[in-house]
Amino acid sequence: MKKEDFEIYAIDYLKGELRPDQVNEFERLLTDQELRQQLEDLRGLTDLASSWKNETPPANMRSEFYTSLAEHQQEEVAKPLSMVERFDAFLGSLSQYKNIKRLAFSSILLLIGGLVGYSLRGSSGNAEVVQLSEQIAEMQVNIAKIQLKSYAPSDRMKGITYVSQQASHSDELLETLLSSLIDDESAHIRIATAQALYKFHRHSEIQLALEKALLREKDSFGKMNLISLVETFNPELAIKEKNRLLDGTRNPQLREALESNKIKLN
Amino acid sequence: MISDQDLMSKVSAGNTHSIGLLFERYHAELYNFFIKTTGDREASSDLTQTVFYRILRYRKSYKKDQRFRPWMYQIARNVRSDEYKSRQKEGELGSVDEYSVSLKDQRAEQTESSEERIEQLQLAMQYMSEEKKDLITYSILMNLPSEEVAEIFNITPNNARVRLHRALTELKEVYHKIS
Structure with a gap:
C-alpha cells in the first residue's frame, strides 16, 4: 500500500471494513507522523458525526402514506386503458371464454353499452335527459354490483372505486361491500373496502362491521389499516387489538411501525 | 424475511400493496x-412520502436483481433536487441563518457536553455541496457500505x-472555521 492509498482506505479502516491483510498494510502507512495525525482528525470528526442522533418520523406520516396509497391504487384501476392495453385485455379475455361467468359479464356490459347508445340516439328535452341520467346511474349501480361479486380482483376493485366516489348507496350495494370486508380473499381488496366503507362510519351498522373486520383480520397490514380507522370511533378496541398484534408479531418492521403509531399502548 | 429486491419486483409487476413493507423498512x-441534508423537518416528511410515490410511478423502470436501497436513494436525491428547484422558483429557499434557527429546536435533545459541537457540525454541513453532504451522510451518518454509496x-x-x-x-x- 502506498501513501497515496491513504485516501482510499482511511475511512474503511475507521469503519472496520478492511480485511485483516489490508489492516496490516494500512497500519504500516501510519508510521508516517503526518498520516497518523490525519487519521486522528478524521476519527474525531467521524465520531462526532456518528453521535448525531436520528429522529422519529412524525406519527401522521404513516397514516397519510397509506391513505394516499389506497387512493393511488383506486385511481390505477379506474383510469381508462390505452388502445394497446385494451387490445391486450381483449386477447386475455378470449382465452377465458370457457369461463361462463366471464362470458355472462362481458355480455351484460355489451347489452348495457347498446342500451346507453340507443337511449342517447333519441334524447331531446330536459325530461328525457333526466330520465336518461337516472337510467345511466341505475346501470352504473348494476355494473358495480356485478363487479363487486366478480371473481377477478381487478373487477372487484373497480366496484369499490365506484362506491368510494359516490355520496350515497343502495342497501344492496352496502351489503355486498360489507361481505367483501369480511370474506374477500385479497387483503388488498379488504383494505380498499374498509376505506370505502369508512366514509359512512357514522352509521352504527358500519362501525360494527369495521370492528368485526378488525377482530377477524389476519393480514398484519390489513389489521393496521383497520386499527387506524376504528381508532376514530372506538379507541379502546383499537388499543386492545394493537397490543394483541404487537404481542403476536416478531417482524421488527411491523413492531417498529406499531410502536411509533400515535395510538398509545397500555 | 423477503428481500427488498423481491418486494420491489412484486411492486414492479403490479402488486403495489407490497410497497407497504418497503415503506416500513425505509421511511x-x-x-x-x-x-440531515436539508435541516427541515416538515419538508423531510413530505420528501420521504414523495420518494415512495415516485417509486410507484417509476416502478416499471426497476430492473430485477438491482439493489433496492441505492436505487431508492437515487430517487431521493432527484426528489430533493426537484424540491430545491421549485422552492428556488417560488423564492422560498431557506438560508443558512434560517437553518441555524431550526437547529435550536434540536438543542434540547442533545446532551449538554456534545450539543454545541453537534450544532456546529450540522451548520458546517450546510456549507458543503449537495454531493459532498450526501457522501458524508450515506457513509458516516448512515453507515452505508462503500459499494452501495458508489452505486448511488x-x-x-x-x-x-x-x-x-x-x-x-x-x-x-x-467545522474548524465555524468553531
Whole structure:
C-alpha cells in the first residue's frame, strides 16, 4: 500500500471494513507522523458525526402514506386503458371464454353499452335527459354490483372505486361491500373496502362491521389499516387489538411501525 | 424475511400493496437522510412520502436483481433536487441563518457536553455541496457500505472512497472555521 492509498482506505479502516491483510498494510502507512495525525482528525470528526442522533418520523406520516396509497391504487384501476392495453385485455379475455361467468359479464356490459347508445340516439328535452341520467346511474349501480361479486380482483376493485366516489348507496350495494370486508380473499381488496366503507362510519351498522373486520383480520397490514380507522370511533378496541398484534408479531418492521403509531399502548 | 429486491419486483409487476413493507423498512431512514441534508423537518416528511410515490410511478423502470436501497436513494436525491428547484422558483429557499434557527429546536435533545459541537457540525454541513453532504451522510451518518454509496452515485467504490475522504477533509476545515 502506498501513501497515496491513504485516501482510499482511511475511512474503511475507521469503519472496520478492511480485511485483516489490508489492516496490516494500512497500519504500516501510519508510521508516517503526518498520516497518523490525519487519521486522528478524521476519527474525531467521524465520531462526532456518528453521535448525531436520528429522529422519529412524525406519527401522521404513516397514516397519510397509506391513505394516499389506497387512493393511488383506486385511481390505477379506474383510469381508462390505452388502445394497446385494451387490445391486450381483449386477447386475455378470449382465452377465458370457457369461463361462463366471464362470458355472462362481458355480455351484460355489451347489452348495457347498446342500451346507453340507443337511449342517447333519441334524447331531446330536459325530461328525457333526466330520465336518461337516472337510467345511466341505475346501470352504473348494476355494473358495480356485478363487479363487486366478480371473481377477478381487478373487477372487484373497480366496484369499490365506484362506491368510494359516490355520496350515497343502495342497501344492496352496502351489503355486498360489507361481505367483501369480511370474506374477500385479497387483503388488498379488504383494505380498499374498509376505506370505502369508512366514509359512512357514522352509521352504527358500519362501525360494527369495521370492528368485526378488525377482530377477524389476519393480514398484519390489513389489521393496521383497520386499527387506524376504528381508532376514530372506538379507541379502546383499537388499543386492545394493537397490543394483541404487537404481542403476536416478531417482524421488527411491523413492531417498529406499531410502536411509533400515535395510538398509545397500555 | 423477503428481500427488498423481491418486494420491489412484486411492486414492479403490479402488486403495489407490497410497497407497504418497503415503506416500513425505509421511511425512518429516509426521513433522517432528508433531515440531515436539508435541516427541515416538515419538508423531510413530505420528501420521504414523495420518494415512495415516485417509486410507484417509476416502478416499471426497476430492473430485477438491482439493489433496492441505492436505487431508492437515487430517487431521493432527484426528489430533493426537484424540491430545491421549485422552492428556488417560488423564492422560498431557506438560508443558512434560517437553518441555524431550526437547529435550536434540536438543542434540547442533545446532551449538554456534545450539543454545541453537534450544532456546529450540522451548520458546517450546510456549507458543503449537495454531493459532498450526501457522501458524508450515506457513509458516516448512515453507515452505508462503500459499494452501495458508489452505486448511488454511479461511480466505482474506490472513487467513492476518495471523494468521501476529500469531502470529510473539507468538512473538517469548515467545522474548524465555524468553531
